[in-house]
Amino acid sequence: SQTIHQWPATLVQPVGSPLSLECTVEGTSNPNLYWYRQAAGRGLQLLFYSVGIGQISSEVPQNLSASRPQDRQFILSSKKLLLSDSGFYLCAWSLGGSGNEQFFGPGTRLTVL
Amino acid sequence: KQEVTQIPAALSVPEGENLVLNCSFTDSAIYNLQWFRQDPGKGLTSLLLIQSSQREQTSGRLNASLDKSSGRSTLYIAASQPGDSATYLCALEGFQKLVFGTGTRLLVSP
Numbered sequence: 001s002q003t004i005h006q007w008p009a010t011l012v013q014p015v016g017s018p019l020s021l022e023c024t025v026e027g028t029s030n031p032n033l034y035w036y037r038q039a040a041g042r043g044l045q046l047l048f049y050s051v052g053i054g055q056i057s058s059e060v061p062q063n064l065s066a067s068r069p070q071d072r073q074f075i076l077s078s079k080k081l082l083l084s085d086s087g088f089y090l091c092a093w094s095l096g097g098s099g100n101e102q103f104f105g106p107g108t109r110l111t112v113l
Numbered sequence: 114k115q116e117v118t119q120i121p122a123a124l125s126v127p128e129g130e131n132l133v134l135n136c137s138f139t140d141s142a143i144y145n146l147q148w149f150r151q152d153p154g155k156g157l158t159s160l161l162l163i164q165s166s167q168r169e170q171t172s173g174r175l176n177a178s179l180d181k182s183s184g185r186s187t188l189y190i191a192a193s194q195p196g197d198s199a200t201y202l203c204a205l206e207g208f209q210k211l212v213f214g215t216g217t218r219l220l221v222s223p
Contacts, residue, residue, distance in 0.1 A: 006156075032209060044157075044202070044213040051209065059210070090156055098209050099144040099164060104157040 002027035006091050006105040013112055019064075019078040021108050023091030026072065031093040033074040034102065035066055039087040050074060051096065086112045115140045117205060119214035126193055127222050134188040134217045136203035141181040144206040148177050148188050150199040151216070157202065161188070193221045 003026045013019060025031055035047040046059045048066035056066050063082060067075045074091060091105040116139045126132055136146070145164045149157040161170045161177040163186070169178040176189040186203055200218045204211040 034211075043215045044204075044211075046210055046212075049210060088154075092157075094209075098206065101145075101147060101159055101162045102204075102206075102211060103159060104149075106156045107154075109154070 002093070002103065004091060004093055004103060004105040006089075006108050008108060009106065010109045011111070013081050013110065015083055015112055016080050019076070019081050019085070019110070021076040021089055021091075021110075023074040023076075023105055024072055025093045028072070028093070028095070030071060030096050032096055032100075033068060033072075034092040034094075035074065035076050036090045036092065037087045038090060038107075044090070048076070081112045083112050086110055115143075115205060115207060115212040117203060117212055117214035119201075119203060119217050121217060122215070123218040123220075125220045125222065128193060128195060130193050130221075132190050132193055132219075134190070134201050134203075134219070136186040136188070136214055138184045138186075138205050138212075140205075140207075141184055142207070143181070144208070146177075146179050146186050147204045147206070147211065148175075148186075149202045149204065151202060152199050160201075190219075193219075195221050195223050197221050 005024050034049045036044045050068045089108045092102045094100040094102045118137045120135045147162045148160045163170045163179040174191040179186045200216045202216045204213045
């Protein structure tokens, strides 16, 4: 069966510090991978998605970036965090192509002070 | 641009009641519709997936319908239980991307 992991579970960072969140998927090959953010009082927003190694599509211009160095690894990064980057970050995967169910990880709660 | 609305924003019912959550969308050009539940501070759990060509899906006490012509989906929960308390989200897939509604917060009281 497939599982998806995210770490860390919680993170408190000062403004201007760097960020690295990691997501890994087990039990499947060549999945589509996604990063979402859920800010307080707002809905889920798609940030990045990837259909393969090194292939990243950005949905929202911001100071965040994503990378996919391995088939089942997806990393969300920032060089300098802003207060507005606080939120709940969720990674998800689906089988390749369209029309497939998405499965979500447990999330990372990021607080920028 | 796809816009997804969920009504009501919050719902409180006594245990045992049957209830309906609503999801409306503006663009019927979708691949599928997915219903999720989210417990406080947790990730999303997929409940049901309805493909664009389907009209409904059932899983246990849950039944979801899809009417693309009217831009609506409903999630029916039968015989609600306190363990059903959570936020319910609908999401529509365009090409490989989900657009989420803002959710319905459900509280089922014993």
